[in-house]
Amino acid sequence: xxxxxxxxxxxxxxxxxxxxxxxxxxxxxxxxxxxxxxxxxxxxxxxxxxxxxxxxxxxxxxxxxxxxxxxxxxxxxxxxxxxxxxxxxxxxxxxxxxxxxxxxxxxxxxxxxxxxxxxxxxxxxxxxxxxxxxxxxxxxxxxxxxxxxxxxxxxxxxxxxxxxxxxxxxxxxxxxxxxxxxxxxxxxxxxxxxxxxxxxxxxxxxxxxxxxxxxxxxxxxxxxxxxxxxxxxxxxxxxxxxxxxxxxxxxxxxxxxxxxxxxxxxxxxxxxxxxxxxxxxxxxxxxxxxxxxxxxxxxxxxxxxxxxxxxxxxxxxxxxxxxxxxxxxxxxxxxxxxxxxxxxxxxxxxxxxxxxxxxxxxxxxxxxxxxxxxxxxxxxxxxxxxxxxxxxxxxxxxxxxxxxxxxxxxxxxxxxxxxxxxxxxxxxxxxxxxxxxxxxxxxxxxxxxxxxxxxxxxxxxxxxxxxxxxxxxxxxxxxxxxxxxxxxxxxxxxxxxxxxxxxxxxxxxxxxxxxxxxxxxxxxxxxxxxxxxxxxxxxxxxxxxxxxxxxxxxxxxxxxxxxxxxxxxxxxxxxxxxxxxxxxxxxxxxxxxxxxxxxxxxxxxxxxxxxxxxxxxxxxxxxxxxxxxxxxxxxxxxxxxxxxxxxxxxxxxxxxxxxxxxxxxxxxxxxxxxxxxxxxxxxxxxxxxxxxxxxxxxxxxxxxxxxxxxxxxxxxxx
Numbered sequence: 001x002x003x004x005x006x007x008x009x010x011x012x013x014x015x016x017x018x019x020x021x022x023x024x025x026x027x028x029x030x031x032x033x034x035x036x037x038x039x040x041x042x043x044x045x046x047x048x049x050x051x052x053x054x055x056x057x058x059x060x061x062x063x064x065x066x067x068x069x070x071x072x073x074x075x076x077x078x079x080x081x082x083x084x085x086x087x088x089x090x091x092x093x094x095x096x097x098x099x100x101x102x103x104x105x106x107x108x109x110x111x112x113x114x115x116x117x118x119x120x121x122x123x124x125x126x127x128x129x130x131x132x133x134x135x136x137x138x139x140x141x142x143x144x145x146x147x148x149x150x151x152x153x154x155x156x157x158x159x160x161x162x163x164x165x166x167x168x169x170x171x172x173x174x175x176x177x178x179x180x181x182x183x184x185x186x187x188x189x190x191x192x193x194x195x196x197x198x199x200x201x202x203x204x205x206x207x208x209x210x211x212x213x214x215x216x217x218x219x220x221x222x223x224x225x226x227x228x229x230x231x232x233x234x235x236x237x238x239x240x241x242x243x244x245x246x247x248x249x250x251x252x253x254x255x256x257x258x259x260x261x262x263x264x265x266x267x268x269x270x271x272x273x274x275x276x277x278x279x280x281x282x283x284x285x286x287x288x289x290x291x292x293x294x295x296x297x298x299x300x301x302x303x304x305x306x307x308x309x310x311x312x313x314x315x316x317x318x319x320x321x322x323x324x325x326x327x328x329x330x331x332x333x334x335x336x337x338x339x340x341x342x343x344x345x346x347x348x349x350x351x352x353x354x355x356x357x358x359x360x361x362x363x364x365x366x367x368x369x370x371x372x373x374x375x376x377x378x379x380x381x382x383x384x385x386x387x388x389x390x391x392x393x394x395x396x397x398x399x400x401x402x403x404x405x406x407x408x409x410x411x412x413x414x415x416x417x418x419x420x421x422x423x424x425x426x427x428x429x430x431x432x433x434x435x436x437x438x439x440x441x442x443x444x445x446x447x448x449x450x451x452x453x454x455x456x457x458x459x460x461x462x463x464x465x466x467x468x469x470x471x472x473x474x475x476x477x478x479x480x481x482x483x484x485x486x487x488x489x490x491x492x493x494x495x496x497x498x499x500x501x502x503x504x505x506x507x508x509x510x511x512x513x514x515x516x517x518x519x520x521x522x523x524x525x526x527x528x529x530x531x532x533x534x535x536x537x538x539x540x541x542x543x544x545x546x547x548x549x550x551x552x553x554x555x556x557x558x559x560x561x562x563x564x565x566x567x568x569x570x571x572x573x574x575x576x577x578x579x580x581x582x583x584x585x586x587x588x589x590x591x592x593x594x595x596x597x598x599x600x601x602x603x604x605x606x607x608x609x610x611x612x613x614x615x616x617x618x619x620x621x622x623x624x625x626x627x628x629x630x631x632x633x634x635x636x637x638x639x640x641x642x643x644x645x646x647x648x649x650x651x652x653x654x655x656x657x658x659x660x661x662x663x664x665x666x667x668x669x670x671x672x673x674x675x676x677x678x679x680x681x682x683x684x685x686x687x688x689x690x691x692x693x694x695x696x697x698x699x700x701x702x703x704x705x706x707x708x709x710x711x712x713x714x715x716x717x718x
Contacts, residue, residue, distance in 0.1 A: 029112050036209045037102030038505040043213060043226060044099050046502055051220050052440045052512050053553060061219060062096040069107065069215035075148070076254070078163055079117040082153040087113075099216075107212035108205075115203060122197040125164065126190060133186050136169050138613035144170040145608050146325075169611050174326040177616060188293055196255070196296040206230060210507075221512050222549040223499050228507045245307040246314060246334045248274060255296045256281070256319075261414060261467070264368030265344045266337075269412075273332045276467065277321035277543050280306075281329070284315035291317050291331075308336050321543070322600050325609050327620055344368050346387060348394045350401060351694040355702060362694045363398035365391055366409040370416030370424070370471040387416075388423035395427065395456050405459035405697045408475075409690065411489065415470025422447045425478045428456055428485070433561050435474045436517040437498065444517075444558060460485035461697045463690065464529060466539035469493035476529045477518040483565040486576070486700060487529060488693050490537040494546030496525030497553060515553065521560035525553050532573050533580055533696055535689055536594050540604065572703045579699050580692065588637035589688035595630040599623075 044057055055061065070088065074080050091098075091106035098106055125132075144166050145151070154160045168189070175185045206228045213226035247266015251258050256279040268274040282291040283305045294302050306314055316332045349364040367387060376384035383389075398406065415421075418435075425434045426449035433448035462476050462485045473492045479485035498514035516524050526546050539545075546552045584590035603623065610616045624646060632642045 030108060030115065030203065030205055030208055032104040032108050032205050032209060035506045036104060036205065039209070039507065040099050040104060040213065041102045042504050043217075043509055044096075046504075046509055046511060047217065047220060047224070050440055050500075050502070050511055050513055051224060052497070052515055053220055054440065055220055057096045057099070057216070059093045059096065061216075062094065063092050064219050065095050065216045066092050066106075068219060069110065069212060072211060072215050073111065073114045077148060077151050077153055078160065078167070079114060079121060080153060081157070081160065082155050084113060084117075085153050104209065104212065108208060111208045111212070115200065118200050119197065121160075121164065122193055122200065125168070125193050126197065129168075129190055129193070130186055132165070132168060133172055133189070136172060138169075138173060138611065140612060141615070142166070142611045143608040144611055147607050166611065170609060171326075173611060173613060173616055176613070177327040177620060178329045192293055192295050199296065199298055206506075217509070217511075219551055221497065221551055221553050222546075223495075223497055223510070224512050225510045226504075226507060227510060245303075245336055246274075247337075248306075250280075250299060250302065250306075252299050253279070257294060257297070257299065257302045259318075259321075262412070264412060264414070267334050271332065271334050273330075274316065274318065274334070275321050277540070279319040279321075279326075280316050281319055281326070282317040284317070286313050286315075287333075289315070291315065310337050312336050321540070322603065325606075325616075325620075327616070344371055345385070346390045346394055348398055350398070350403060351407075351691065353691075353694045353698045355698050360405075360698050360701070361401070361403045362405050362407060362697055363395075363401065363403035364407045364409055364690065364694075365394050365398070367391065367413055367424075369413055370418075370420040370475075372417045372420050386423070387420040388427065391424060392427055399456075399458075403458075405461070405701060406456065407461045407463055407690070407693050407697060408479075408485070409463045409693075410468045410472045410476060411463055411465040411689075412467045413469075413472040414467060414493075415472055415495070418447070418471055418474065421471035421474040422449070424475055425449065426453070426455070428460060428479065429482055429566070430455055432482070432563050433519050434478045436519065436521075436558065436561065437514050438517060438558060439514050446519075446561065459697060459701055461693050461700075462487050463693045464489040464492045464531065465689075466490050466493060466537055466541065466544050468529075469495045473524040473529050474516060474518075477520075477522075477524055480529060480532070481518050481520045482563060483567045483569055486533065486569060486573075486696065487531045488533045488696050489531050489535050489689065490539065491530050491534075491541075491545075492524075492528035493544075494524065494526045494528035494552075496523050496546075512553070517558050519561040519563050521557045523555050523557065526555040532569065533576050535580075535692065536590070536597055538593065538597065540600065542604070569700075571707075572700055575703055576696055576699050580696060583695060584692070587688065587692075588634045590692070591637070592630060592634035593688065595633065599626055599630065 048055070048057055066088065070080065070085070088110055091110070095106050098104070154163065171189060172185055175188065176182065180188065210226055210228040217224045217226055246268045247263035248268045249260045249263070251260045259274060259276050259278045259280070261276055262269040262274065280302070281295055282293045283302070284291040285308070292305070294305065297305075306316070308314060313333060313335050316334065318330050318332060319326050320328060320330055346365055346367045349366070351362040351364060353360045353362055370387050372386040373384045377386075395406070422434045429449060431449045431452045433446040435448070436444055436446050438444045460479065462479050464472065464476050464487060468476065468489075469492065473494070473496065476485075476487055476492065480487045496516040497512045498516065499510050500513045502509045502511055518524060528545065542548055584594075610619060628643060628646055631646065635642055
């Protein structure tokens, strides 16, 4: 980088660094409090007594607790040295004894060492950043490791210095390649590290206690967490964000804000560009407000920046989930709004599937979530809104329309009301259990349809994907076990546990007390529901799903429940899979999907990024060329115009006023209603997975008809 771009900032940056040193308090030791002593004793007791895993907190778990705690503080091995780790060994088998006695010494001593190391390092980075950046040589062939799991602890400060040099060099190169003005790179990083330094100095005993406590709770399972009083408040803020902001659930991963999931039919979901596992790196207000770098911010600060009044615009700069490096950036524009219950309601569509000389009509019911208006139900209102009530009405309407079968679309449905999952199952079976729930006491009880009543008896397919979780898995699993429906799509999320909030002296414990089991006796935990006909997955199972989470409870079985089978799909499933493979082999959209999955897999195998600028640009250009080739392969097969760059594809969608997300600011309520009606009537043939689910259902219908006809013909001969 040219030095002349930095000299005019030297005075300003020196003043900024001086200002930080004046304003930030000196490092001081953080100590635990008396209420925290009582809290940790209660927490250990509750974990051992009430957690489903029945895991004793002894020496073995104490050893794991130490490792997990150090990992949670310094997972990149950027602050501690091997000498620090040797010093911490004295606590390996005593942390369990300390916590039972209400002593938090080990956790706070280790944190204070970390706290000092971080502040020393960030101060050093801020003080030397202009000179460090100016001295960088991007013609040298060296690399920045992406996977640090196998990295050893540094033997000395010189090794740590080199790791930090490469990290800074990677950040500078990423900003350069992302078209950041060269004279803005140093101020951007100076501000980023200044913010991190400010955040570090704000740590208090509540923060330390929560990190130390969760390093233990996470060993029981990933959904068991200690929530400090402030975290409880932030949790409520996040829920508010999900319902009133952009409709995205966020989490921290290293220094990045990562999208955990999207709220069904929320603003981000409807905009259609933000994806789970995307990393948000900056946030801008309005149509043209400056983008503010948020790398290293606290989650609650990011939430406050993204939240805002209805009908205002927020712009997010994200690193797409599919991108291995931080070079690729994308700007996403979202209009804030509140998620309306009616927008999360089940919706119907009709597919027309060609089958020889005839067209078969298939009804589709899209269920974004398992919802119920509990308040209206408690008030005794007869027509309170619920998933089951809405689906029942849609079934009747589709039957009146003369459809030959039904698809229940549960893609991206993260769950909701267990009651509704049970009630919905009752619309498709005469009677019987839906799910088994086993408590940590090992007592098992069953939920389901207790009385015989009419139900939809027609052909049924349930479409799931990796984001179908919890209540969705209960419904899909029941339909599969009863052989009431053919399950198609991708293996579901695999969350088969139930959590309870337990109040403590300070804060509360969210603890896994129960586990879901299907009527077959199989757990929905970890494995999820495996489809009868599997489609290619657009989601990375190593990043998304219960199996991607550390210490997830394992899959197991309990005794099955006696139940009837409504069909016998075993005879048709092999043929359905064969027909799907034959059809998808010649479908340009499916080939495109599989090519994208293959490219994503190849990208995941990249373990290091070149810090040579020409090599880095070449890597980026190669990735873009592969993506363009995949897109043009699809276009050529469909007879569409080829692109010269992927930018052309983005611009194609920008010509219509209807595609401008900012235009929503000008819509009144009636316009919104018109827009929703238009959305509900859009051409569904663009959804290749939904169409394929329709073909599977038609194949099943025709196969059964042929076998029925053959059976009767054989009887007639005899």
